[in-house]
Amino acid sequence: MRKEKALIFELGRSGRKGYSLPPCDVPVKELDELIPHKMKRQLSLDLPELSEVEVIRHYTELSTRNFGVDTGFYPLGSCTMKYNPKINEETAALPGFTRLHPCQPESTVQGALELLYNTEQLLKEVTGMDRVTLQPAAGAHGELTGLMVIQAYHRTRGDHKRNKVLIPLSAHGTNPATVSMAGYEVIQVPSDARGLVDLEALRAAVDETTAALMLTNPSTLGLFEEDILEIAEIIHQAGGLLYYDGANLNAIMGYTRPGDMGFDVVHLNIHKTFSTPHGGGGPGSGPVGVKDRLASYLPVPVVEHYGGRFVLNYDLPDSIGKIHSFYGNFGVVVKAYTYLRMMGAEGLKQVSADAVLNANYLMNLLKKTFNLPYDRICKHEFVLSARPEKKKGAGAGDIAKALLDKGFHPPTVYFPLIVEEALMIEPTETETKETLDAFAAAMEDIAAAIEEDAGRVAAGPHTTVVGRLDEVRAARNPVLRWRESQDQ
Amino acid sequence: MGGEHYLPLTPDDREKMLEAIGAASVEELFSDIPQKLRLDKLLQLPPPLSEPEAYKHISSLAGKNISLNDMPSFLGGGVYDHFVPAIIKHITGRSEFYTSYTPYQPEISQGVLQAIFEYQTMLCMLTGMDVANASMYDGGTAVAEAAIMGCGATRRSKVLVSRSVSPFYRHVMESYFRSRGLPLEEIPLRDGQTDLAAMEKAIDSDVAAVVLQQPNFFGLVEELTGVSDLVHEHKAVLVAAVDPLSLPLLKAPVEYGVDIAVGEGQGLGVPPTFGGPLLGFIAAREKFIRQMPGRIAGETVDVEGNRAYVLTLQTREQHIRREKAASNICSNEALVALAASVYMAALGPAGMREVAELCLQKSAYAREKITTIKGYDLLFDGSYFKEFPLSVPGDPAKINEELIRHGIIGGLDLSSYYPELDPAMLVAVTENRSREEIDRFVSELEGWK
Structure with a gap:
């Protein structure tokens, strides 16, 4: 499953072409006549050179390494990741x-x-x-x-x-x-x-x-x-x-x-x-x-x-x-x-009705297993606290990674700040009851897995194209652009 | 009811779910809204349309416009009719990209993260800068935020901006600066370029940043030799707004001492779309990284040592730093940045240079032709890239109306932005204009009375 993907700068060959432009149909003047030499670029321009099919394959592969609402359930709290009509x-x-x-x-x-x-x-x-x-x-x-x-x-x-x-x-x-x-x-x-x-x-x-x-x-x-x-x-x-x-x-x-x-x-x-x-x-x-x-x-x-x-x-x-x-x-x-x-007026009202119904339904399923700090009717989203799970060795962030292995986009984590180990869940109105049931079942599985072996959960995700990333290294030794020398 | 196909819950589902919750009705779930605030009737919205009806209605609105497909256009001023390769929409139309959110979960967002990392690299290659961010809303907000970066970096507050910088950008800067209570001073024009003597007079130890544009709003390539020395002597920051399509030919910002290069990236494969979505960009020297607003992708490794990408240096950002953040920006123009990346990847160095040369040659041809007509004179001497300002023999708005009647979208009427130049028009000529279209434009201008 795990594999690195080449950067676009590591692909292509000198002289390849991925575009088609018309020839110049006006009389061509000497460049020096139009732009004085001292204003001209001296720095080389090292953009990659690829054929059109290479460009398409590169970005298509990148797209397969990405998760959208069209891929699956995306209950990212406060982001309202509803279906985007075509x-x-x-x-x-x-x-x-x-x-x-x-x-x-x-x-x-x-x-x-x-x-x-x-x-x-x-x-x-x-x-x-x-x-x-x-x-x-x-x-x-x-x-x-x-x-x-x-x-x-x-x-x-x-x-x-x-x-x-x-x-x-x-x-x-x-x-x-x-x-x-x-x-x-x-x-x-x-x-x-x-x-x-x-x-x-x-x-x-x-x-x-x-x-x-x-x-x-x-x-x-x-x-x-x-x-x-x-x-x-x-x-x-x-x-x-x-x-x-x-x-x-x-x-x-x-x-x-x-x-x-x-x-x-x-x-x-x-x-x-x-x-x-x-x-x-x-x-x-x-x-x-x-x-x-x-x-x-x-x-x-x-x-x-x-x-x-x-x-x-x-x-x-x-x-x-x-x-x-x-x-x-x-x-x-x-x-x-x-x-x-x-949508019209009735449709919009039904949007909110179903968004709130979905959130309350999912909240009621999940509060059986997880801590719900504010246990009352919610609106479109609710916030769980993974504090008890954190004590066992796997907190909100680890639960999020475990959800990746279950094929779901995780909720918003560690926000809002007033809830410790927050998991902020917003299902939206465009999800089916079956999806909510499956998500709740996945969350229960994760809770059980934490009981069994919190260490394994904390080491996840296990099935994604890359494993858990070293974010500290990224911040301490920032590499913010590719350079030719780095890999050669 | 409208939109039922987006709402999968059946009446039976709803009943079962309410039962599970222990609520008698959906209305009960809204009982926390005080009674006196609850709407007692439906919103007054037009009746819902089915998909074919909606398409027909909205197509009819689109059909009331005259688009650049209907007539050749000579409008520029920051947004241009450049060639958009067909592949772009097929990549940005991949729904794994366009239906995702900000890549907060990197393990399932490597696609967007790597694309941002590559975009940052391409912008650095174009500008010669060290770092770039994931994008800004547009050129105007990018310039405003870059000037604010200068204030942050120098702990000073005054910014000087040349009058040759796009009025569209300056207006946004003015709003941002007025709100913050920061002083913004204009450097006047001299022969259509930044008056460098005036700048030298205005710059002092209170100045955080100097903002210029290259080529400037009139399309003139400014003579900026020595400017960076002057700015740096006063320990201020040099910000330049640049047209990325000019950079294969013109000096890269790093080559004339720019600290922060910003601008509008719409020309990089993005349709004009009535002015939005556009693509603001910010690229800077490494020492300004802590003041950089917005998202930045960085390289790291996963637990197994695989190379991978992640949002980084987030302690600059609002969701971590709250009121101490470098900016409040959250959502930016990620998908538009992806389009620009695909554009730069497809064109490569040769294609981008070809586009730049076509713009240069065709605009030179148009300039030469038009200025032979009586009444149409080039406003300023100098070297131009793809647009140029003309004094015209009448009200530019009237000339443009007449041109529309003859199937041409004319240049930008400068009267409201530079009343001192009135009557004047800014004419842009891109690679998309054929000689025949330019000749027709010339002959219509010639015939105007």
């Missing part, structure tokens, strides 16, 4: 979209603008917000955009003392990183015994320096923040704004909306909730929705519809400016629009 790939590949330049005259891109406009309307309704920008290219980019909007709002009002953003300890790592990027200070808010935001601690933390609270609801524990209205009141009374991290929106579509809970700014992860593929780490898309009083701060341009024409409006004097060179990841938005139009 029709989305077809619509996004239409040349009428892919072969559009972003600076074409508006008259030539009316269909693209209509699609952006329509998507905004659909996302407004799903979230309960008044305006949505589609410009952010990923969730974290959306977070930064949202905080910039909040910052611009406070600054425009002359309220310059607000320099802190509150974040629960259970938040995604992007939240505190975004707060720093926007020049704010992070204030951590603890959770209470229920795993929810500790209201007393929140009250004590807010003051006239609070710019916002960033909250994921349901939280990363998969628990709905039941006190959300009170939380909103505490923040708003202190003059702060409420920011919704939409990573977990898949749990509540059609049941409730962040806009109705009192959130002022919302970001969505199109590549989670709205079925677009994660691409091995992008491209994603992270639209940001706001309430009316914040609409004038959105990035430019916004898409508007006047007298039968769709236009890009750059005339927003309070705008935070631009956060992407153009209009964001349009191609990803096409996929989400396709999904939204196919």
Whole structure:
């Protein structure tokens, strides 16, 4: 099973060709006439030389060394690894979209603008917000955009003392990183015994320096923040704004909306909730929705519809400016629009119903064998603690590796930080009951294997193309690129 | 109900699962949502479409656009109509790649990890830099983050950016810098290039980084001799935004003392797609590795000593360092980086050089032809790569409207980005433009009144 794969630089032969270009059909000038010698490259360009079939075989083999949602169950908590409908790939590949330049005259891109406009309307309704920008290219980019909007709002009002953003300890790592990027200070808010935001601690933390609270609801524990209205009141009374991290929106579509809970700014992860593929780490898309009083701060341009024409409006004097060179990841938005139009209101509600049903069902199966620190109804995901298994010699990370041998992608491990040895499991709505049963059975097998021989489990995985990797070596002696000398 | 084919649970499954949970209904599973927050009616969305209906509707929207397949285009400004080899979509369309997430479990993600490692290597080969990351959202955010890297590395806050850097990038930088409260100063133009005398005056011990573009936004190859010495004398960082397709011909960033090379990689086999997904890249000298944002793949071995790849140096990243991370970036443009890798692998050094030479020759041909027409003059003297700015004899938007009527997508109207140059147009000519198309463009410009 185990084998190394040659790097592309170790393949091919000098003089091989993997492309076909037309001959030059204009009169050719001497290169020196066009580019002075001193501006010319002297450094050799050592890219590999391969025939087309070699390129195809190389990357095809690489693909077989990779696991996607199409390969199997991928319950990676907080990532919403649902099935990616194939029709989305077809619509996004239409040349009428892919072969559009972003600076074409508006008259030539009316269909693209209509699609952006329509998507905004659909996302407004799903979230309960008044305006949505589609410009952010990923969730974290959306977070930064949202905080910039909040910052611009406070600054425009002359309220310059607000320099802190509150974040629960259970938040995604992007939240505190975004707060720093926007020049704010992070204030951590603890959770209470229920795993929810500790209201007393929140009250004590807010003051006239609070710019916002960033909250994921349901939280990363998969628990709905039941006190959300009170939380909103505490923040708003202190003059702060409420920011919704939409990573977990898949749990509540059609049941409730962040806009109705009192959130002022919302970001969505199109590549989670709205079925677009994660691409091995992008491209994603992270639209940001706001309430009316914040609409004038959105990035430019916004898409508007006047007298039968769709236009890009750059005339927003309070705008935070631009956060992407153009209009964001349009191609990803096409996929989400396709999904939204196919699902409709009932379909989206059923998505959340089944996502929550699948999570609760799997949680109930697994809590018989594993420790469930917060034993209550969950939403789309739940978090187990492998602390007891860790004591026996195989922790959350080892359980993850053991799942690889069972043909499953593991859950998110060691996150959220408030649960020791966390295993964060999100099955999504697109999985069958049989898959959930099989996953639960695999987890029970692993628990039994830990009882029997924890050492063997901790030495896994045993069947993957490579064994457990030496991550410490990678970090201590970084080899971040291939060099010809290294293997010769 | 829409989307039933994506929802495998049957009514019978649901009943059995509820029974196992001990819940009477699915609604019970939502009882933790306060009653007053629960929607009492369905969302107001258009009725669901079946797959053929959805395809028809969305095709009709695509059909309302005029695409680069319908008309030859002379638009550039950072996004170009370059040749995209057919093999790319067949690789990026492998669902083991596109339906995977960030490779957090390396043993089953060797495909994506090795592809990232190879991509990093290819970018280093192109730029001459030591390290590259797995990708950024686009050229604009890559430039902004590179400037912030400079602030981190020098512990200074002021950044100088040339007015010859793409306005699309500068606008993104402005938003990032305004938010952080960091000063951003513009170096003015002189004959379409960075005014080096002004730069020399502006640079002092508060300056963290100087940001230039090569070729610059106007397509001019800037005369940058001595610039890196000046920047380094002040212990500041030199950031250059470069067009990767120009690098087979033009000096590699390492050859003129650049510390961080960034830019937009869309030309590397990625369709323009109305401006996104694009491909931001960052490559740097080794000493800047700790300030590098985003994912980096590294080589290691497994327990048996097999060579393998893993995400590394993660103590820079948000999921480990939280508020102390180098950046908040998480999802990036991994699949687009894969497309760029396949492009560079297929073209190799000879193919990439051929593309660069075709762009150079064809744009030179177009420039020579157009500037013989009365009213169309080259704005600045100098050496150009694949685009060039023209003063035009009327409102560029009107000229472009007229060109569309004659089946041509004209150049970029510069009026809103450089009002001081108005009326002007930036014309890009890639390897995809035939002589016949260029000649037709020339004769339409000639006929415009």
